[in-house]
Amino acid sequence: SQQGEEDPQALSIQEGENATMNCSYKTSINNLQWYRQNSGRGLVHLILIRSNEREKHSGRLRVTLDTSKKSSSLLITASRAADTASYFCATDAFGGADGLTFGKGTHLIIQP
Amino acid sequence: EPEVTQTPSHQVTQMGQEVILRCVPISNHLYFYWYRQILGQKVEFLVSFYNNEISEKSEIFDDQFSVERPDGSNFTLKIRSTKLEDSAMYFCASSRMTSGSQETQYFGPGTRLLVL
Structure with missing residues (x-):
């Protein structure tokens, strides 16, 4: 897979359930950074987790990072209709390069 | 909370015309970036800018593109002779520290460019 590949590509759940990407x-x-993008809008930064961190929380968001497996997960607990958006992970390159590499994103739909 | 702002929100231009996209980064940030997102595709890095010069650029950022910080607040992306394939959403971003990739990059709302 390419740098920063998310799965699933699309996820539809009921309001109140947890969503994992x-x-x-x-x-x-x-x-590694996670961003949210509402349809046709800008990118909103959610959380940054450093390579020496394993887990990070921010409100209803929980991010984990497993550098041995080169993977990360984003958990949104108690989902709300307003969480409907595309979610992207973005990575830098260890050499200190400036540009972030984004994945294709997971499109999350919260059914009311 | 400070935000990155971009103008215009939408721009329609004819193929071959020059366009300038404008951004105002967050005021105490030192690193500035441009990214683009072609409809339905990934967000792609174009260029980073620090201390009044390009720090890094991707393969996409060819001679048709240029960036400038004409004054203390604005950061611009110029496309000299637009092509149909330049149609995309263009995002400006900024970050606080000198090592851009190790700090949060804050994105603006984007400029949707349509080349006809």
Whole structure:
């Protein structure tokens, strides 16, 4: 898979349920970031997790990072209709390169 | 909370015309970026800018593209002679620290460019 590949590509759940999205990457990283994008809109930064961190929380968001498996997961607990959006993971390159590499994203739909 | 702003929100232009997309990064940030997202595709890195010069650029960022910080607040992306395939959403981003990839990059709302 390419750097920063999310799965599933699409996820539809009922409001109140938890949503889990996964991201895999290929090269070593300094950090991994998750972003949200509402349809046709800008990218909203959700959380950054560094390569020496294993888990991070922010409100209803929980991100894990497993550098041995080169994977990360984003968990949204108690989902709301307003969480409907596309979610992207973005990685840097260990050499300190500036540009982030984004995956194709997971399109999350929360059914009311 | 400070935000990255971009103007215009939408731009329609004829093929071959020059366009300038404008961004105002967050005021105390030192690193600036441009990304693009062709409809239905991934967000792609174009260029990063630090200390009034390009820090890094991708293969996409060819001679048709240029960036400039004309004053203390604006950061611009110029496309000299637009092509149909330049139609995309263009995002500006900024980050606080000198090592851009190790800090959060904050994105603007984007400019949707349509080349006819």
